[in-house]
Amino acid sequence: MTVSIVWFRRDLRLMDNEVLAHALVMTHRVIPVYIHAPGENGPWAMGAAARWWLYHSLAALDAALRERGSRLVIRRAATSRAGLRALVKETDASLVCWHRLYEPAEAAREDAIEAAMVRAGVTVQTFPGHLLLEPEAVQTGSSGSYKVFTPYARAVRTKLVLPKPRPAPHRLRVVPSSISSLPLASLKLLPKSGWAASFTRAWQPGEAGAHKRLRALGKKLANYAADRDRPAVDGTSHLSPHLHFGEITPARVWRTVAAQAAGRNKPGLVRGAETFQRELLWREFAHHVLHHFPATPERPLDARFAKFSWRRSAALLHAWQRGETGIPMVDAGLRELWTTGTLHNRTRMIVASFLTKHLRLHWREGARWFWNTLVDADLANNTLNWQWVAGCGADAAPYFRIFNPVLQSRKFDPAGEYLARWLPELKKLPARYRHAPWLAPAQMLARAGIRLGVNYPYPVMDLAHGRAEALDAFQRWKRRKR
């Protein structure tokens, strides 16, 4: 009887699972395992919202395995390596396999584990994971890494070869009862407070939920190019946490979207598909950049920004985190984040610009908050996007590109629906004043039951002043850096 271990991490699916398929072909008995080693990733240990997701996704995976006669073995260990070693010994496994991860710390850990396994006489087989192309698969002409999105995306599109879709296995062999597994609850993945309870209304973690979202995307595709920018409209895919946890592969998403646009004479659909695929390519780009510049979660890619005069203010940061800045579009976004564990892409850019420009707080403060509160928190995406907004990253928007949150609000939420949804205290204010209540006539505010400074804050920062100060700080920095 040969035994293999399938090490699940961020590939919590049964369809399109090359690792599982390989193990099933190579060995008689397959032991699916998840190893909880929370101390392993240091400051970038999984954030609280993502742990909520992980809990439910592991539960879904276990249920899917049980439907097929198997089960998920859950272990806790000081390190993944120790956990795997113990399980190999217990089961006398001759093969361990996994989908590769690309975060620098993960990749280094995998190398060490593989070396140790091989020394112990265990075969290790790893497979590409969670990207369309591995970071090393795309290189510039001079065999370097890309720092600019457009040529990178072009290179990926030419190189792209999608694997054939693979159905989930029908039947799996039972995992012997002698192999112990911890109850999922004992991993303490869920927050102690009721904070995340409201996430359940917004999300269905797990493979089935991922495929539901993919089906729903088909109906949104024709209007995707415009709707994705409107936070009040359900126009985006909501696939990011599913992709992060590998509940669905980007290859399957790419293929499905392409198939929906192909052969239909609908220009909107073609445009929507291309726009969406571009978003998938940004995800690829983020991993490419993190792979080649592993220090970027802590340090700006543009090293000159290390000397930028970021402001330190616990009070401003706190107001931003809680959605109490007095700027409705900013507050609506941050309250959506707190309530649902997600934030509309347009709003992400707006709140990030406000933090790094008007408030001039360090982009890392924002990145850290997102890391803990987003269910789709992903080190590569989070790092790239925050540095992009702050102006210090790969292919970044220049620092002086400052979003005016009121103009953005008027442009992308003209009827003020998104604002009303997340800021019920402003609901009675006519839409045209909802974007900037401090500009509303006193009588109008009174009629809407709003008392600025009492039940909705005054702006913590005057927009014109914040903008001017940010530009000034940028000028001073530019003069000094030479």
Place this chain on the structure above:
DNA sequence: TGAAATGTTGGGGCG
């Protein structure tokens, strides 16, 4: 995947 300031153009009102 900005916004604001500045520059240019052209139509219309008017003496």
Place this chain on the structure above:
DNA sequence: ACGCCCCAACATTTC
């Protein structure tokens, strides 16, 4: 008819 001014609309430049 003409020059002049105003100003909206659009384009370009600057931050």
